[in-house]
Amino acid sequence: MVDLCCGTGVNLEELSSAVGSRGAVIGVDLSEGMLSEARERVRAAGLANVQLVQADVRDYQLPDEAAAVLSTFGLEMVPAYDEVIEGLAERLPVGGRVGLLGLKHPEGWPDWLVEAGVVATKPFGVSRDYEDFRPWTAADQHFDRRSFREHLLGAAYSYVGEKAQGLTSLGNGEP
Numbered sequence: 001m002v003d004l005c006c007g008t009g010v011n012l013e014e015l016s017s018a019v020g021s022r023g024a025v026i027g028v029d030l031s032e033g034m035l036s037e038a039r040e041r042v043r044a045a046g047l048a049n050v051q052l053v054q055a056d057v058r059d060y061q062l063p064d065e066a067a068a069v070l071s072t073f074g075l076e077m078v079p080a081y082d083e084v085i086e087g088l089a090e091r092l093p094v095g096g097r098v099g100l101l102g103l104k105h106p107e108g109w110p111d112w113l114v115e116a117g118v119v120a121t122k123p124f125g126v127s128r129d130y131e132d133f134r135p136w137t138a139a140d141q142h143f144d145r146r147s148f149r150e151h152l153l154g155a156a157y158s159y160v161g162e163k164a165q166g167l168t169s170l171g172n173g174e175p
């Protein structure tokens, strides 16, 4: 299991117990500052099956054994998310899964409310620069959509896709 843009490693403990002692989790992030916090978290929790890698997700090659990828509040900050997701689809085996959780433009909100939300969440790196980014639509091109849900009245989403045999392009017209 690979956690792309793992940041300080908030997902790692749960992923570590989900894959168990015979599985492995790799957290990948560009920032040494984030990774040093993640390292401390891994050490404090004694997570023997977690490894951390400093890399740009655009260059990172999934290991052959990887069966699933998660990215939470990560890929919508990567302008080349399309390319990254295409790379995941090439490397994951049939049946491999990708899970995404992130912020999105809340359709139907008045612009002043969107602006207020962006100002309130700016300390967490939220910016209108990312509002047109739609990683789940890129994922739909390569994965069979298993679920898509909106959260926070449309300001966030979660997506799960699975790589199907021979699936190269799929578009189901959903948001």
Ligand SMILES: C[S@@+](CC[C@H](N)C(=O)[O-])C[C@H]1O[C@@H](n2cnc3c(N)ncnc32)[C@H](O)[C@@H]1O
Pocket (backbone or CB within 6 Å): 004, 005, 006, 007, 008, 009, 010, 028, 029, 030, 031, 034, 055, 056, 057, 058, 071, 072, 073, 074, 077, 078, 124, 125
């Ligand atoms: C908002 S944080 C999310 C961290 C974590 N996934 C979470 O849910 O708390 C976004 C993370 O993406 C990382 N990031 C942004 N661009 C990246 C890139 N091109 N390659 C790797 N990591 C990147 C940042 O360093 C940061 O740690």
